[in-house]
Amino acid sequence: MSNKVAYVRTEMAPDMPPPVTQTGVVGWMRKNLFSDIPNTLMTLVALAFLVWTVPTLFNFLIGNAVFIAEDGTPCRAPGAGACWAYVADRFDFYIYGFYPDSEYWRPNVVFIVAALLITHLLWPDLPYKGLSAIAFFIGLPILAIILLNGGSFGLPQVTTEKWGGLMVTLIIASVGIVVSLPLGVVLALGRRSQMPFVKYVSIAFIELWRAVPLITVLFMASVMLPLFLPEGTSIDKILRALVGVALFQTAYMAEVVRGGLQALPKGQYEASHALGLNYFKSMYLIILPQALKHVIPGIVNSFIALFKDTSLVSIVGLFDLLGTVQATTSAVEWKAPHQATTGYLFAAAIFWVFCFGMSRYSMYMERRLDTGHKE
Amino acid sequence: MSEVKEEDISVDRTKMTVSETDVAIEITDMNKWFGDFHVLKDINLKVMKGERIVIAGPSGSGKSTLIRCINRLEEHQQGQIIVDGIELTSDLKRIDEVRREVGMVFQHFNLFPHLTIMENCTLAPMWVRGIPKAEAEETAMHYLERVKIPEQAHKYPGQLSGGQQQRVAIARSLCMNPNIMLFDEPTSALDPEMIKEVLEVMVNLAETGMTMLCVTHEMGFARQVANRVIFMDQGQIIEQNDPEQFFDNPQHERTKLFLSQILH
Numbered sequence: 001m002s003n004k005v006a007y008v009r010t011e012m013a014p015d016m017p018p019p020v021t022q023t024g025v026v027g028w029m030r031k032n033l034f035s036d037i038p039n040t041l042m043t044l045v046a047l048a049f050l051v052w053t054v055p056t057l058f059n060f061l062i063g064n065a066v067f068i069a070e071d072g073t074p075c076r077a078p079g080a081g082a083c084w085a086y087v088a089d090r091f092d093f094y095i096y097g098f099y100p101d102s103e104y105w106r107p108n109v110v111f112i113v114a115a116l117l118i119t120h121l122l123w124p125d126l127p128y129k130g131l132s133a134i135a136f137f138i139g140l141p142i143l144a145i146i147l148l149n150g151g152s153f154g155l156p157q158v159t160t161e162k163w164g165g166l167m168v169t170l171i172i173a174s175v176g177i178v179v180s181l182p183l184g185v186v187l188a189l190g191r192r193s194q195m196p197f198v199k200y201v202s203i204a205f206i207e208l209w210r211a212v213p214l215i216t217v218l219f220m221a222s223v224m225l226p227l228f229l230p231e232g233t234s235i236d237k238i239l240r241a242l243v244g245v246a247l248f249q250t251a252y253m254a255e256v257v258r259g260g261l262q263a264l265p266k267g268q269y270e271a272s273h274a275l276g277l278n279y280f281k282s283m284y285l286i287i288l289p290q291a292l293k294h295v296i297p298g299i300v301n302s303f304i305a306l307f308k309d310t311s312l313v314s315i316v317g318l319f320d321l322l323g324t325v326q327a328t329t330s331a332v333e334w335k336a337p338h339q340a341t342t343g344y345l346f347a348a349a350i351f352w353v354f355c356f357g358m359s360r361y362s363m364y365m366e367r368r369l370d371t372g373h374k375e
Numbered sequence: 376m377s378e379v380k381e382e383d384i385s386v387d388r389t390k391m392t393v394s395e396t397d398v399a400i401e402i403t404d405m406n407k408w409f410g411d412f413h414v415l416k417d418i419n420l421k422v423m424k425g426e427r428i429v430i431a432g433p434s435g436s437g438k439s440t441l442i443r444c445i446n447r448l449e450e451h452q453q454g455q456i457i458v459d460g461i462e463l464t465s466d467l468k469r470i471d472e473v474r475r476e477v478g479m480v481f482q483h484f485n486l487f488p489h490l491t492i493m494e495n496c497t498l499a500p501m502w503v504r505g506i507p508k509a510e511a512e513e514t515a516m517h518y519l520e521r522v523k524i525p526e527q528a529h530k531y532p533g534q535l536s537g538g539q540q541q542r543v544a545i546a547r548s549l550c551m552n553p554n555i556m557l558f559d560e561p562t563s564a565l566d567p568e569m570i571k572e573v574l575e576v577m578v579n580l581a582e583t584g585m586t587m588l589c590v591t592h593e594m595g596f597a598r599q600v601a602n603r604v605i606f607m608d609q610g611q612i613i614e615q616n617d618p619e620q621f622f623d624n625p626q627h628e629r630t631k632l633f634l635s636q637i638l639h
Contacts, residue, residue: 270448271485275499275551276474278467285498290489371489371531 075336082342086334097164106147160238164319172310179246184253209251217244222316256298260291300362394424399586405454429597432607446477478548482560484540486532493528518546538569558589
């Protein structure tokens, strides 16, 4: 092109491949690991850190770990790593608590049915969602009460004092999740209602529960509540914890959902009203699908927090997963330097698997539901 | 201010007939306040079936608020609004009845981004009128063809241009088979190239005899399509006349000033 002002392109420039240094492994490394001096330094520091930690961790977790043992003797040997044999020995206790071995099939059936139904509900393209929703929200709780508690249909009763381990963790977390989301949505809508009564009842509920620590809620539920009940009536300990956790979580969920409602442009409300949709239809069809989609990260955040907070029920004498792990750390026959560490590592791994699963699923749903096509 | 030239869009005024007897909207001594602010003052307006009314005026003059009162997106505090024989009060049932008969098109389209174009168009007919899905889809396709974008039916609003989205919004309203259409600055958020495609759809609609109230700055459209132009300022109707008289021989000083500023 010359320096003249007037210019007319005679042919369009063709598309060309990018330079080699921009593509492939070399391009990726140049771009991400060694793009400039600070980046290169960070890469080297990270490498040094990995070289320092990975072998130590590997030796502790696998290399020097004890996988098979009758008792704690091999774990007490000098230089022994994680005592996995101890976890294997107490595995049933971690999963079922004091539930009698002969009845393990009962929680197993409930777990399997729940897992199948959840999979069906969460897998987007499968048909008959309505049926499995009914089965999950109505059938499963009934099945769980009949099977887990027993006392009918010829099943020996297993009182809730004997429940424990991962079973209790999962029961409390799933009831908390399943109850808190719909109730939270109702409260969030209530808080934005134009009817003063509904609005102030919602605000009072949310602010009351949010301002109290969960430990206090659980403590109140187990110690204070019986004082207000007529003598002789007793509410099951696990049921009290369930109600406490669910209501506590509802208050949080309501605020997360309200955030999503407020983020929606006013035009969405106006357009749905202008089309003649009444309040409930416009909420159900237009507002909530969008609002909930916006707050998936917040909702799942609450679910994950709830899942981990279930370990607080140990304060009222329930044995959740962490509680059972903790209870066995004093087992004398497995006495070893890393006994407790191994147990807690196991508990951490279980918690991590469930929480990471929820996190990944939420990211998958976010991508799937993203129809906004924002630039 | 963009203006569509007379020769750009062909308009057949012979099909636009105004009823002598049937009243579509009647507003009597209506007043509205936002808090302490008196936003609409002493509004009297009678709209016959088949009328095409353009409401013009400076921003903040209350023209959008006025048409939003007609489908009760805004509540009036004094006076009477009767739409299609139904008086608007706080009775929710009547409000829903009116909204079923009155379509509205917004400046920012307000399509539902989580639904496809087809779902946007079939949602209200199915859930408000109880029309079966297949029939609703057939109607939707008919109107999408009329606004000339049937091929976009299975896309999401975010994948369409502004002009296309606004045409979908018009089709979505028409799917409810309304007697009256309200347009709240339908072209103000669009690029010049897209304004024309939306105006063409609106002209087309006027030719079917639809009763239309349009808040717009498109004076070319007003001149060609409207049978009456209303000029508002400070919450009041300042002047109204047929388009020729309104543009060529404005009476009120405020109208003259407004027209001199937007017509060059």
